Amino acid sequence: MTPAGRQRRESVRLQAAELFEQKIKPAEVARRLRVSRKSAYQWHQMWRDGGGRALASRGPSGSRCRLSPLCLEKLAAYLEQGPAAHGWVEDQVWTAARVATLIGRKFHVSYSVSGTTRLMHRLGFSPQVPARRVAERDEQAVKAWKEATWSEVKEPGRPAGATSASRTRQASPAGRPEDAPGADAAAPR
Missing domain, CATH: 1.10.10 (Arc Repressor Mutant, subunit A)
Structure with missing residues (x-):
């Protein structure tokens, strides 16, 4: 709140x-x-x-922050430096798990991933999700394959006229063939 x-x-x-x-x-x-x-x-x-x-109010509920105001300032400064300054060189993304690890290394305090996310929001940061891509991925080869091969391999979809968007209504019993199930329902009772 x-x-x-x-x-x-x-x-x-x-x-x-x-x-x-x-x-x-x-x-x-x-x-x-x-x-x-x-x-x-x-x-x-x-x-x-x-x-x-x-x-009268007893103040905000929930557990207290385990980091002092000074530690929070230091953490914000560490986050400003970026992940590479703290050993994560593969991408420049602060995930909640990385920040939790950083807090553990620098302040010897354990935080859960969800607790770390709340702490990051409090400091004005948001956790990021790293892109899951192979380091050796050749973007030009992927683009060429999509343009040349994909259209050949891809199966054609349904033709546009093969479907109906109208509501389903039960057919009238009078319109059924005589040997169809339920045809006798057309007879008056």
């Missing part, structure tokens, strides 16, 4: 506390604040148990 979203949610909860103090029922609080009844009833229970302070 964004900081603005957290602030709005806390503001709504504090408004709910004020309404509860005025003896307004949770269902009416839900209607006035445009929240679910379930939330209003949960907030009412929290308010009864601990007052307005019980509805």
Whole structure:
């Protein structure tokens, strides 16, 4: 949740506390604040148990970042240097797995790939997916093969008129041949 979203949610909860103090029922609080009844009833229970302070925010949820602000600055600088500066010379792509390895090497902290992705987004980076190509690939030979050979090898598709785009309707029993299954359905009952 964004900081603005957290602030709005806390503001709504504090408004709910004020309404509860005025003896307004949770269902009416839900209607006035445009929240679910379930939330209003949960907030009412929290308010009864601990007052307005019980509805105040406790800060963002989730685990805390295991890197200090100084380490985060260093990590951003390392990412700016590029992968080649840290031993990945095959391509200039920061994958989440590579960044997790870099964090482990430089800061001796273990991060999962998904945790690394969130951390990268927080720093303004996004993980990239490397192109899976053979290092010895000859682009000119591939292009020549596509132009010369592919059209010969490729099987022809269906002709344009062979298909129908109309809705499927059951045929009328009157139009069936007499020996076809269901032909007797045409007889009046």
